């Protein structure tokens with residue numbers, strides 16, 4: 024459970040205070056290490072394929088058809104879920120819900136741990152969640168659960184995820200799907 | 212912003228909760244004739260609220276949100292207070308500003324949107340309590356009127372600082388006693404609607420929210436006039452039933468009582484605003 028952490032006012036331990044920073048352009052982050060994108064993709068696929076109840080959490084940027092890339096990404100996420108044999112639980116928006124969300128059907132950034140606990144999720148992928156809410160949710164998951172988190176981020180990445188892949192767009196998703204297929208052959 | 216932000220990608224639809232699918236399929240988008248008569252049938256833009264049970268602010272919220280002519284391209288700026296607790300539940304773009312700064316923040320947003328999307332209609336609305344609008348934020352409120360900013364300002368006047376437990380505000384009636392105003396208010400209620408007229412607003416209304424159809428009409432007029440002419444101001448009585456000691460089902464009667472006295476319907480329309488309203492009536496939008 025959360026303690027009054029080393030990160031000043033944050034009740035949670037925060038990666039930056041452990042000197043973990045987002046990866047530089049062209050690279051990825053694997054725990055505390057800066058690695059090549061392929062290495063991180065392989066490890067991410069391995070985590071999803073070997074841990075219990077792997078789940079993809081798509082956020083608003085890929086759930087809604089607000090541009091052509093979002094439509095394409097939604098299709099690819101579906102494909103990725105099939106390859107990884109993962110469930111899809113959406114983060115439809117960031118509105119708080121009272122008394123609480125239905126953790127079987129959705130995840131909310133204000134208490135993402137409820138969904139992780141309820142479904143016993145041991146590996147997950149965040150994709151299409153806006154930066155600030157991904158930051159909050161990943162910190163809470165990191166502190167409150169033993170779930171292996173993977174961020175497929177279209178911007179600079181999230182140091183609070185265990186694996187961060189940055190600048191991820193449709194092409195990178197296609198590449199990840201191909202790598203996931205290879206890893207699947209090795210581990211299954 | 213685009214109406215597409217409410218369209219769910221087909222590939223992911225089967226995983227989406229029903230209330231979000233309803234928001235795409237059953238809410239009224241892209242239809243300026245939407246209004247309070249849709250309330251029983253359409254999906255509302257407010258999922259739930261966190262106000263006291265029976266708080267008239269919740270009625271006001273529902274009527275206003277049902278009446279916006281252009282919700283998909285509307286941004287609402289709010290301020291701290293009971294109202295601000297509702298904003299996270301609204302399925303539109305809303306911005307929470309520092310208490311009292313709401314009209315300054317809205318000014319920046321409106322000007323930026325005009326510059327960024329010159330060919331699109333984007334409505335910017337301020338919605339805040341009486342403490343935020345008339346007391347602590349009065350400077351920002353009036354300055355935005357002086358500058359003729361094209362925004363609609365809506366004040367929820369519950370005649371008290373409700374969210375902080377009952378301090379008197381500028382709009383408290385003289386003599387009123389509140390928990391933290393034990394001697395009774397010493398000065399008269401600030402006639403904010405009059406200040407709005409004197410400061411350059413083109414459409415000004417004072418009323419309670421006891422009549423949904425009337426709320427729809429004045430909200431639409433205020434938004435259309437703000438789009439084309441300049442600032443507009445709506446002053447709504449939304450009594451704090453908690454602080455004046457009423458029951459949850461007493462809010463409507465309280466408003467109806469005051470409809471006959473200090474919140475008697477009052478409307479000011481400038482000559483330019485008259486033209487816009489006449490045009491919108493011709494177009495069948497009012």
Ligand SMILES: Cc1ncc(C[n+]2csc(CCOP(=O)(O)OP(=O)(O)O)c2C)c(N)n1
Pocket residue numbers: 291292293294309310339340341342343344367369371372373374375380
């Ligand atoms: C800058 C700043 N000053 C003071 C406050 C404390 N504060 C929070 S809510 C509130 C009263 C709000 O009153 P009003 O605008 O009338 O809204 P109501 O709660 O009555 O709906 C105050 C003073 C604050 N949050 N921020």
Ligand code: SF4
Pocket residue numbers: 261262263266267268293369373374450451452453454
């Ligand atoms: S304190 Fe008053 S204004 Fe605030 S939610 Fe309760 S009844 Fe409404």
Ligand SMILES: [Mg+2]
Pocket residue numbers: 292340341342367368369370371372373380
């Ligand atoms: Mg008030």
